[in-house]
Amino acid sequence: MKAAVIVFPGSNCDRDLQVALKRAGADVQMIWHKDTELPAGIDLVAVPGGFSFGDYLRCGAIAANSPICRSLIKHVERGGYALGICNGFQVLTETGLLPGALRRNAGLKYICKPVQLRVEACESDYLVGYEAGQEVTVPIAHHDGNYYVDDAKLAQLQGEGRIAFSYVDNPNGSVADIAGVVSKNRRVLGMMPHPERMAEPSHGGTDGKAMFDGLMSQMALA
């Protein structure tokens, strides 16, 4: 699998994501936000966590309009895979590639701690390493992770099985405890928790590793 990790000014989980993807066996290239084209043959574009452009205007809003994101949108329209973690999830909602928006946490506090997630019954190549209903521990680290969709969109996401992860104990006020969602074609995943920070024993756990390994195994079949 060939993966590209986009780097914005203010990204700070880009190298963690690079390491997690490499350890899963991917060939990873780091791509600067001012580049206008993704390298040829990229399977997965990964948008990392951090504070792109200082969270100015809205989290992810400036990044979503950067030159490389026009190329990212085309990549997804061609059926390519995209993964957005934390700020990357905010960027993907701002581009419109994923539904909803991330609001300020209900408790107004930045929260940085491991949380329990439930893997939902969502058919996606990102989740083949998990069982539906499995509970995993993955850290969150965000101030604006309070997911919002309106009632009609929520019903659609639930009906189509597009909720990938939910919080066992909702830390931030997200609608329906949602921690991550996939696109209609299931190739775009956005999530606030950080699987790349729980991907080897020295991180204190490996529950995030199954996502990268599972995705790699599906790519190998393709």
Added chain:
Amino acid sequence: MKARVHVMLKTGVLDPQGEAVRHALGALGFDGVEGVRQGKVIELDLAEGTTEATVKEMCEKLLANTVIESYTIELG
């Protein structure tokens, strides 16, 4: 010319910052504050002749996230 864009969370979208301000006003002894909504104001210096339609396009593409926010435009 100048334009002023007001961006607010849509009605029905919980505004935790507004709620915190409402509680703080109550704690200061201001009774009867039944709701607070916090938004932002963006002032634009524009070339003469810029149309409201252009400013609207700026709002739709960047200045507001219309999933959760509404906006109003003042020209002049």
